[in-house]
Amino acid sequence: MSNLFLEPVFWFAVSFVLFFVIFGPKIWKPLSGLLDARADQIRLELDESARLRREAEQMLEDATREREQAYAEANALIEQTRKQAEELANKARLDAEDMLRRREQMARDRIAAAERAAIEEVRAAAVDAAFEGARLVIQQSLPAQSSTDLVDSAIAGLPAALSSRAA
Template sequence: MDATTQATWWVFASLILFLALLGYVGVHKMLAKALDSRAERIRNELDEARELREEAQGVLAELQRKRREAEEEAEQIVAAAKREAETIRKDAAEKSAEYVERRTTSAEQKIAQAESDAIGAVRNRAIEIATAAARQVIAETVGPEKQQQIIDESLRTIRTKLN
C-alpha cells in the first residue's frame, strides 16, 4: 500500500468512526428533531396565516356589508330630504297663493270702503249744497217762519230716504 492509499484509508476509517460516533450520540435524531420542529413551526405559521386570511376575509365582507348599508341609508336620507324639500316648496307655494289672495281681498275691501266713503262724502256735500240752495230759494220766496218748517220737513224726508 502506498502512502496515498494509506492516507485515504485512514481518512475513510476516521470518517466511518466519526459517523458512528455521531450516530451513537444521536446527532441524526437531533437533526431530525430540529427539522421536524422547524417543519412544525412552519406548518403552525401557515395555519396561523390561513386563519388570519380567513379572518381578514370575514372582516372585509363585514366592512363591505356595512358600506352597502351606509350607502342604502345615505340614499334613503337623500330621498327623504328630497321629499321634505318638495313638501316645503309646495307649502311655500300654497302660503304665497293664500297671502296674495288675502292681500287682494283686503285691497278690494279697502277699495270698496274708499268708494263707499267717497260716495258718502259726495252725498253729504250734495245735501249741503242742496240745503244751501233750498234755503236760498225758500228765503227768497217764503217768509221766515215757513222757511224753518220747510227745511225741517225736507231734512226729515232726505234722512228717511237715505236710511
C-alpha cells in the same frame, strides 16, 4: 491500493464516514427534533396565517356589506330628504299663494271701503250743498214773515204726515 492509504483525502473521508456512523444517530436525533420542531412551528404559523386570512376576508366581506348597507341607507335618506324638501317647497308655495290671495282680497276690501267712504263723502257734500242752495233760494225768494208762517204750518201738519206714513 497501498497508495490510497497514504492519501490524506482518503483518511479524511474515512474519518468523516466514521464520525457520522458513530456520532450520526446522536447528532441526527436532536437535529431532526429541531427540524421537526421548526417544521411544526412553521406549520402552526401557516395555520395561524390561514386563520387570520379567513378572518380578514370575513371582515372585508362584513365591511363591504356594511358599506353597501350604509350606501343604501344614505340613498334612502337622500331620497326621503328630497321628497320632504319638495313637500315643504310645495307647501310654502301654496301658503304663499294663499297669503297673496288673502292680501289681495284685503286690498280689494280696503279699496271698496275707501270707494264707499268717498261716495258717502261726495253724497254728504252734495246734500250739504243742496241744503245750502235750497236755504239760499228760499231765503231770497220768501219774505221773513211768510217763512215763519210756512214753518208754523209745516210743524202743525207734521203729526198728520207722520201718521199717514206709518200706515
